[in-house]
Amino acid sequence: MTSLDAPSVSFDVVSPATGAVVGSYPIHTAAEVDATVEAARGAGQWWSALGFAERARRLDAWRGEIVSGRVELAHLMHEEMGKPLSDAALEIAMAVEHLAWAARNARKVLGPRSVNPGLLAFNQECTLEYRPFGVVGVIGPWNYPVFTPLGSISFALAAGNAVVCKPSEYTPGVGHWLARRFDLVVPEQPVLQIVTGMGDTGAALCRSGVGKIGFTGSTATGRRVMAACAESLTPVLMELGGKDALIVDADADLDAAAAAAVWGGMSNAGQTCLGVERVYVHTEVYDAFVPKLVSRAENVHAGTGAAKIGPVTMPKQIAIIRHHIEDALARGARAVLGGADTIDGQFVQPTILVDVPEDAVAVTEETFGPTLTVTRVRDMDEAIERVNAGTYGLGGTVFSRRNGRRIADRIRSGATSINAYVAHATIAGLPLGGVGDSGFGRVHGPDGLKEFTYAKATTRQRFPSPLALTTFTRGPATDKIVDRLITVLHGRKVS
Structure with missing residues (x-):
C-alpha cells in the first residue's frame, strides 16, 4: 500500500557523502498519482469512520514501530541526505513526540462542542466540529525527512484524513520506510501512500483533487505549488524558507x-x-x-x-x-x-x-x-x-x-x-509556521490539527422563537423589540 506498481521510468538516489547509488525509485506519472489519490478516497472514509480513539490507538502503534526501527531509519537518513547518525536519531525523537501529541489531542481540539447562540438566537442549539478533508497531499523536504513531513502527515492522519505523500527525490526511501511501518498497524486500507518522482510528480499531486496540500520547501518552489493548486482552488499549507x-x-x-x-x-x-x-x-x-x-x-x-x-x-x-x-x-x-x-x-x-x-x-x-x-x-x-x-x-x-x-x-x-x-x-x-516569504498556515499544536480539517457548524432549533426574525410575517412590534434589545446590549457608550 506504500505506492503503485513501479512504472518503467525510475531515478537513482545518490549519497551526497560518497557518490554511491543508495536506491532507485519510480517516477510516478500524473495518471498514476490520480489513481493513488482515488484509492485514498475510500481509505479516508474508512479511516475517518474509525473515530478518534481507534485512530489514536493505531497512531500510537505506528509510533512504536518507528521507535523500534529507529536505528535502521537513522542509517537510511544518513545514506540518503548525509546527516550524521546522532542528528538523525535526534530528529526521529522529536518527530515521535509530535506524533504522540497529535494522537492524544485530536479529539479535544477537533471534536464536537457546544457554542453559545447569543440572545437573538437563544432557541438554537449550536455545535461546532472540525471534519477531515478526506485526502491530504503532503510534499515533503529532504533536509528533515522525518520530522518535517510527519508534522503534516501525523496531524492530517489524527484528524481523520488519508494521506498521499510525495517525499523529496533526495530522500524517497525515508518516505517509503515510514509508510511500510504504517502498513503494519493499518493493513486494511491504503490510508498512507507514497508517490515518488521529481517536480512533475508533485505538480500532479497538486492537481489530483486532494482536499489540501501541505508543502514544505523553498519559497520559489512554494510559489509553483500554489500556482498549480490555484487551478482547482485546492487550499495549501506553505512551510517555506527562512533567514x-x-x-x-x-x-x-x-x-x-x-x-x-x-x-x-x-x-x-x-x-x-x-x-x-x-x-x-x-x-x-x-x-x-x-x-x-x-x-x-x-x-x-x-x-x-x-x-x-x-x-x-x-x-x-x-x-x-x-x-x-x-x-x-x-x-x-x-x-x-x-x-x-x-x-x-x-x-x-x-x-x-x-x-x-x-x-x-x-x-x-x-x-x-x-x-x-x-x-x-x-x-x-x-x-x-x-x-x-x-x-x-x-x-x-x-x-x-x-x-x-x-x-x-x-x-x-x-x-x-x-x-x-x-x-x-x-x-x-505550539504552532510552527511563518509570515511573509516564509509562508502561511501552521503545523504542530491545535493549529496544526485544524489545518487539515474544515469547520462544520450545525444548529438545531429547540423550540419556536417568540421573536420570529427570518420571516416575511415579522411585524413592527417584533422590530421594535429587536431595536430595544440591540440598544440595551450594544448601544452603551464606553467611558
Whole structure:
C-alpha cells in the first residue's frame, strides 16, 4: 500500500557523502498519482469512520514501530541526505513526540462542542466540529525527512484524513520506510501512500483533487505549488524558507548565545529553514562575543565518520553558498572563519563573516549552508529594525537576561525563542509556521490539527422563537423589540 506498481521510468538516489547509488525509485506519472489519490478516497472514509480513539490507538502503534526501527531509519537518513547518525536519531525523537501529541489531542481540539447562540438566537442549539478533508497531499523536504513531513502527515492522519505523500527525490526511501511501518498497524486500507518522482510528480499531486496540500520547501518552489493548486482552488499549507536571526543583547549570556548560534547556523550543514543565518550583537559585547563564536565554530568540521556535520545534500546549493560568501567578501566583508576556499566538493566547512553590508545576498537571501553573518548594532532598536527588514519571517532567537520578552514581541516572525535556539519547534503543543516569504498556515499544536480539517457548524432549533426574525410575517412590534434589545446590549457608550 506504500505506492503503485513501479512504472518503467525510475531515478537513482545518490549519497551526497560518497557518490554511491543508495536506491532507485519510480517516477510516478500524473495518471498514476490520480489513481493513488482515488484509492485514498475510500481509505479516508474508512479511516475517518474509525473515530478518534481507534485512530489514536493505531497512531500510537505506528509510533512504536518507528521507535523500534529507529536505528535502521537513522542509517537510511544518513545514506540518503548525509546527516550524521546522532542528528538523525535526534530528529526521529522529536518527530515521535509530535506524533504522540497529535494522537492524544485530536479529539479535544477537533471534536464536537457546544457554542453559545447569543440572545437573538437563544432557541438554537449550536455545535461546532472540525471534519477531515478526506485526502491530504503532503510534499515533503529532504533536509528533515522525518520530522518535517510527519508534522503534516501525523496531524492530517489524527484528524481523520488519508494521506498521499510525495517525499523529496533526495530522500524517497525515508518516505517509503515510514509508510511500510504504517502498513503494519493499518493493513486494511491504503490510508498512507507514497508517490515518488521529481517536480512533475508533485505538480500532479497538486492537481489530483486532494482536499489540501501541505508543502514544505523553498519559497520559489512554494510559489509553483500554489500556482498549480490555484487551478482547482485546492487550499495549501506553505512551510517555506527562512533567514532567521539571533539577537545578542548587552546583558546576554555570551557563552550560551555563542553555542546557540553555532548549533543554529552549522547543524545539519546549515540546511535548516529555521537555522540561524544572521547574528546581530549589541556593540557593548560584540568584541567579546565574536571570539567566543569563532572558538566554538572552529571545533565543528564537515566530513564523514565522526564529523559533526555532513555534506550539503543538493549539489546545486554549493554554487549558491559560494556566491553568497564571495559576494560578501567582494563588498568588504571579512571571513573570521572559513571562506569560499574551504568548500571541497559537497563538503562546506563552517564560515563566519563580519562587516557584511545589509544589502548583500548573504544577508538578504537564504544561504542554506553552514555560514553566519555577524553584525554589530548600537542597540536593540537597530537589531530589531534589521531583523524585520527582510522578506522572511519564520522564527528567531533572542539572548537577553532582562529584555528578552520585550525584544521578542517586536520581531516579525511566526515564533521566537528566548535564551534557547528554536525551542518553539520542539514543543508539540505550539504552532510552527511563518509570515511573509516564509509562508502561511501552521503545523504542530491545535493549529496544526485544524489545518487539515474544515469547520462544520450545525444548529438545531429547540423550540419556536417568540421573536420570529427570518420571516416575511415579522411585524413592527417584533422590530421594535429587536431595536430595544440591540440598544440595551450594544448601544452603551464606553467611558
